[in-house]
Amino acid sequence: MNTGNGMRLGPFEVFLPPELSSPRLRHPAEPGFPGRLFVVEGIDGSGKSTQLSLLHKWLESKGYGVVFSTWNSSELVKDTTKLGKKKKMLTPATFSLIHATDFADRVERNILPLLKAGAVVLCDRYIYTAFARDVARCMDRRWVRDLYGFAARPAVAFYFRVPLETAIGRLTTARDGFKFYEAGLDLGLSDDPTESFRLFQGRILDEYEKMIPEFGLTVIDATLPVETQQAQVRQIVQTHLDRARNLRVRP
Amino acid sequence: MRQTYGKTLPGMKLSDLAGKLIVVEGTDCAGRTTQINMLRPWLEEQGHAVLDTGMTRSTLAGEGIRRAKETNNLGRVTQSLFYATDFVDRLENEVMPALRAGFIVLTDRYIYSLMARASVRGMEPAWIRGIYSAALVPDAVFYLRLDVEQLIPRVIFSRGFDYWESGMDVFPGQDMYESFRAYQSALLAEFDRLSVEFNFETIDASADAKVVFAQLQAKIQRVLDGDAHREPSFADEASRREYLRQAFDYAAAASLRRSPDPSFQHPVASSSAHGSRAFQPTAAHFSSMNARATFDRK
Numbered sequence: 173m174n175t176g177n178g179m180r181l182g183p184f185e186v187f188l189p190p191e192l193s194s195p196r197l198r199h200p201a202e203p204g205f206p207g208r209l210f211v212v213e214g215i216d217g218s219g220k221s222t223q224l225s226l227l228h229k230w231l232e233s234k235g236y237g238v239v240f241s242t243w244n245s246s247e248l249v250k251d252t253t254k255l256g257k258k259k260k261m262l263t264p265a266t267f268s269l270i271h272a273t274d275f276a277d278r279v280e281r282n283i284l285p286l287l288k289a290g291a292v293v294l295c296d297r298y299i300y301t302a303f304a305r306d307v308a309r310c311m312d313r314r315w316v317r318d319l320y321g322f323a324a325r326p327a328v329a330f331y332f333r334v335p336l337e338t339a340i341g342r343l344t345t346a347r348d349g350f351k352f353y354e355a356g357l358d359l360g361l362s363d364d365p366t367e368s369f370r371l372f373q374g375r376i377l378d379e380y381e382k383m384i385p386e387f388g389l390t391v392i393d394a395t396l397p398v399e400t401q402q403a404q405v406r407q408i409v410q411t412h413l414d415r416a417r418n419l420r421v422r423p
Numbered sequence: 424m425r426q427t428y429g430k431t432l433p434g435m436k437l438s439d440l441a442g443k444l445i446v447v448e449g450t451d452c453a454g455r456t457t458q459i460n461m462l463r464p465w466l467e468e469q470g471h472a473v474l475d476t477g478m479t480r481s482t483l484a485g486e487g488i489r490r491a492k493e494t495n496n497l498g499r500v501t502q503s504l505f506y507a508t509d510f511v512d513r514l515e516n517e518v519m520p521a522l523r524a525g526f527i528v529l530t531d532r533y534i535y536s537l538m539a540r541a542s543v544r545g546m547e548p549a550w551i552r553g554i555y556s557a558a559l560v561p562d563a564v565f566y567l568r569l570d571v572e573q574l575i576p577r578v579i580f581s582r583g584f585d586y587w588e589s590g591m592d593v594f595p596g597q598d599m600y601e602s603f604r605a606y607q608s609a610l611l612a613e614f615d616r617l618s619v620e621f622n623f624e625t626i627d628a629s630a631d632a633k634v635v636f637a638q639l640q641a642k643i644q645r646v647l648d649g650d651a652h653r654e655p656s657f658a659d660e661a662s663r664r665e666y667l668r669q670a671f672d673y674a675a676a677a678s679l680r681r682s683p684d685p686s687f688q689h690p691v692a693s694s695s696a697h698g699s700r701a702f703q704p705t706a707a708h709f710s711s712m713n714a715r716a717t718f719d720r721k
Binding site: 246248249251252255256261262263264265266269270272273276277279280281309310311312315318319321322 | 430432433434482483484486487490491494496497498499500501503504505507508511512515516547550553554556557
């Protein structure tokens with residue numbers, strides 16, 4: 173069955189960009205992958221990581237085989253990313269490519285095999301983070317989407333929507349100062365890190381808003397109490413897991 | 424103005440790229456590095472500034488790729504993207520600034536090798552082409568072509584079979600030799616397809632390195648003269664052979680010489696001084712050169 177921009181293979185959807193000439197990897201994907209993939213998205217300070225970790229605990233307590241993968245965590249690639257960030261060597265293009273490389277390693281090594289094996293995979297940030305950040309850095313929208321053509325489509329992508337000011341308020345009380353690329357200082361929007369962060373995250377928010385209809389992101393109001401958000405998340409995840417067969421459970 | 428293969432990267436200015444971008448492509452052990460090591464001093468003798476670059480030489484990703492390859496545990500998508508990172512880092516930080524400064528950029532492999540490798544590993548050709556759509560279209564691509572049968576002795580008598588060159592990640596479970604044959608044959612078929620698609624100038628790399636060098640010199644000289652598409656035309660087979668023989672002598676002499684000699688001219692370089700559009704090598708082109716070459720060898 174073909175949907176708008178993806179090819180459905182059982183529970184698993186492989187990104188298929190709308191244009192036929194666009195790339196799709198000859199995926200080893202077979203129909204009926206038993207695993208389920210859930211991802212959380214949102215700007216820094218939206219509370220998505222808190223929500224994902226609560227979901228993780230809950231799923232483990234229910235006995236599911238749960239695996240967790242965070243953005244930028246590939247053992248093979250992270251030293252290169254670190255080097256590029258530390259030396260401020262990254263351009264928008266290499267920033268995009270090195271993050272795609274990191275993601276690819278996690279997809280090939282963990283995410284795909286685990287989904288095939290019937291695990292519940294949770295990702296803190298997914299391709300939508302790359303789409304938002306890279307386009308905010310003026311990369312071509314289509315090019316970035318095509319770049320991630322190898323990604324598995326998640327069962328649910330939660331988007332934790334929060335106003336910029338709320339997020340900044342949470343962040344500035346929690347830590348001091350922003351990092352160079354995090355604040356988008358490479359773009360020269362402003363010399364002041366806080367102001368640059370504000371402008372850059374504003375662009376990212378705009379991109380997320382555009383992606384809600386494009387990819388069917390599930391919006392969670394991240395200004396609500398933590399417990400309320402978690403209840404919503406659990407309810408949605410539960411309905412997906414109820415429909416899933418052959419999920420691994422803890423031995 | 425210089426072109427890309429379709430897209431441009433943020434901040435990428437295509438005007439004022441006055442230099443020349445010359446690609447040397449070919450399978451492993453085809454002699455690319457040997458040729459570039461001969462071409463660079465030859466071009467510098469003529470007064471050109473030269474940048475030579477190649478895979479995994481970027482400051483950003485070179486070391487990371489080498490480390491990742493040591494693990495023999497590098498997935499095919501990850502591999503492709505890691506190389507793309509390396510490529511774009513060199514494109515933005517080395518190649519484009521050098522071209523802007525009027526350098527001749529000699530690149531040992533380009534996007535085509537990366538496309539061939541990805542394709543042999545089962546990835547959609549359109550996907551990898553999309554990634555490299557921001558690559559600059561080079562002034563010339565010289566494809567040093569070698570059959571698998573010609574390749575094997577070179578591998579045996581140099582460094583032996585290597586895990587990645589044998590495509591052990593693509594054809595696992597066989598021994599290195601079987602894997603090497605299968606992998607390199609697949610690569611070669613892909614290169615042959617690309618050579619048509621991207622208009623490579625194919626050079627038979629099974630010939631002596633000096634003969635290959637002479638051919639490259641002649642072709643590169645035409646690129647530098649701003650006349651890349653002009654092929655030397657020969658009245659008959661005998662004159663073509665004579666041309667190659669003379670060019671060979673030039674290369675032999677050049678490899679023996681230590682210091683630059685401005686009076687020593689390659690046949691093609693001297694022909695442009697005559698202002699003739701269709702290059703017709705005659706004995707006269709070579710007479711002075713021959714005398715010199717003979718003299719130098721003594």
